[in-house]
Amino acid sequence: MRxxxxxxxxxxxxxxxxxxxxxxxxxxxxxxxxVEGQSCSALLMRPADAKALLVLAHGAQLNLASPFMVxxxxxxxxxxxxxxxxxxxxxxxxxxxxxxxxxxxxxxxAALAEGARQRGTLPLLVGGKSVGGLVVAAAAAGGxxxxxxxxxxxxxxxxPGHPSGVNAQPLEQVKLPMLFLEGTRDPLAELSxxxxxxxKLGPRATLHVVYGADHQYELPPGSSRSAADVNDELADAxxxxxxxxxxxxxx
Numbered sequence: 001m002r003x004x005x006x007x008x009x010x011x012x013x014x015x016x017x018x019x020x021x022x023x024x025x026x027x028x029x030x031x032x033x034x035v036e037g038q039s040c041s042a043l044l045m046r047p048a049d050a051k052a053l054l055v056l057a058h059g060a061q062l063n064l065a066s067p068f069m070v071x072x073x074x075x076x077x078x079x080x081x082x083x084x085x086x087x088x089x090x091x092x093x094x095x096x097x098x099x100x101x102x103x104x105x106x107x108x109x110a111a112l113a114e115g116a117r118q119r120g121t122l123p124l125l126v127g128g129k130s131v132g133g134l135v136v137a138a139a140a141a142g143g144x145x146x147x148x149x150x151x152x153x154x155x156x157x158x159x160p161g162h163p164s165g166v167n168a169q170p171l172e173q174v175k176l177p178m179l180f181l182e183g184t185r186d187p188l189a190e191l192s193x194x195x196x197x198x199x200k201l202g203p204r205a206t207l208h209v210v211y212g213a214d215h216q217y218e219l220p221p222g223s224s225r226s227a228a229d230v231n232d233e234l235a236d237a238x239x240x241x242x243x244x245x246x247x248x249x250x251x
Contacts, residue, residue: 024048026077029118033110035089036103042086042111044118045073050082052123052242054151055115057108057132060098063091068129068216071227072153075235081242084118086111088132104135109144116146123245127151127179130188130215134167141173149245150178151238154215157194160187168197171205178205179241181234183213185220208237 031042043064046053054076058069064085073083088107090099098104112126126147128136133152140150158164171178178201182194191209198207210233212219217230 026082031084031086031114031118033086033107033114035107035110038089038092040087040089040092040107040110042084042114044082044084045077046082046118047077047080049080050122051080051246052125053082053084053115053119054238055108055111055124055126055147056083056085056151057111057126057128057136058085058088058091059128059130059132059154061096062129062132063087071231072234075231076238079235079239081235081239082119082122084111084115086114088135098131101135101138105139108135108139112144112147123148123242125149125151125242125245127153129153130156134170137170137174140176141170144176147176149241150174150176151181151241152178153181153234154186154217155180155182155189155194156215157189157197163190163193165193165197171197171201174201174204176204177241177245179208179238180205181208181210181237183210183215183217185212185214188215206241208234210234 026045026047029044031044033040033042041064058064058066062069064087069085073085076083088099088104090097115124124146126136126144127150133155136150156167158166182189184191194207198205210217210230212223213230219225
């Protein structure tokens with residue numbers, strides 16, 4: 001009987017540990033966003049200890065289920081940052097050609113409105129990867145309430161091989177605090193130009209440089225760091241930006 005009882009307690013303990021691990025995982029909620037008469041998928045990932053909610057737009061060749069979007073959301077959740085990632089209409093339909101900018105902006109605004117409904121008392125931020133960041137900047141230039149800050153991962157400042165500030169103009173109209181996360185090998189954002197842009201934008205802009213990373217945050221062969229290391233670096237920088245926003249607002 002004692003052996004039987006010991007096994008029973010062991011099984012019960014394992015079950016409780018398993019239940020605890022599941023209970024500690026972020027709550028994931030599937031959503032649908034109305035965008036210009038279309039329905040676009042969205043996914044809310046909210047950890048139990050959430051400190052903020054980041055509405056996150058994907059890049060040109062990505063969607064909400066792309067490996068980068070999943071991995072950065074997971075990394076942020078481990079740091080208490082909830083995410084609401086979503087598809088633009090062209091990605092929802094499986095098209096390669098981007099929607100017109102007004103449609104892309106409408107999608108960002110729809111996602112932000114959903115984020116405002118879902119956040120409760122959490123601070124609300126909005127951001128995007130590459131083209132997603134460009135769209136967010138264009139939307140924020142015209143005002144993007146109730147967002148409290150922008151997080152832009154790999155801003156496409158110019159075309160590859162054509163260094164310029166051609167895509168910087170909307171950023172000059174943005175009044176919100178901004179965080180830029182740029183790789184040193186990004187062919188779409190020559191680093192000296194990004195540094196000059198951030199300096200021009202003044203104290204509302206912060207630049208975090210990911211050494212060795214390209215536009216996709218991939219590292220050169222033989223690097224001592226892994227993709228997980230880079231995701232952790234990005235998530236740490238975003239978490240620090242969120243904490244700084246909280247302090248500046250008396251939080």
